[in-house]
Amino acid sequence: MILFSKYLVPKGYVGITIFPFVVLKHHALKGNRVLVNHEKIHLKQQIELLVILFYVFYGIEFMVRLIKYKNWNMAYKNISFEREAYTNENNLEYLNTRTFWMFFSYI
Structure with a gap:
């Protein structure tokens, strides 16, 4: 389900996925x-990791990357979940062919 809120989406971003919702900053982004495909990839990741584990791993990996790169944007872009989503966001058929094991190639 897609929701719209400029208040829930952090500054500098246009969308965020909080299971089971995709929240976009503006209605036009729908x-x-x-x-939307990028955010749906995150929904699939969250489902596979039973939601809570996704957020735990995402947070830990972000902190590790932030320590490594000492740069917020570089840390964010190098989280394995984000690498998978950014790499495949242009492939609108990706979620039809993606398997759970494909994620591990981004770790």
């Missing part, structure tokens, strides 16, 4: 198929 037509951005690449962005």
Whole structure:
């Protein structure tokens, strides 16, 4: 389900996925198929890791990357969940062919 809120989406971002919702900053972004696909990839990741584990791993990996790169944006872009989503966001058929094991190639 897609919701719209400029208050729930952090500054500097246009969308966020909080299971079971995709929250976009502006209604016009709903037509951005690449962005929506990116967020749907995160939904699939969250489901596979039973939601809570996704957030635990995401948070730990972000902290490790932040210590390593000492740069918020580089840390964010190098989280394995984000690498998978960014790499495949243009492939609108990705979720139809993706298997759980494909994620491990981004770790």
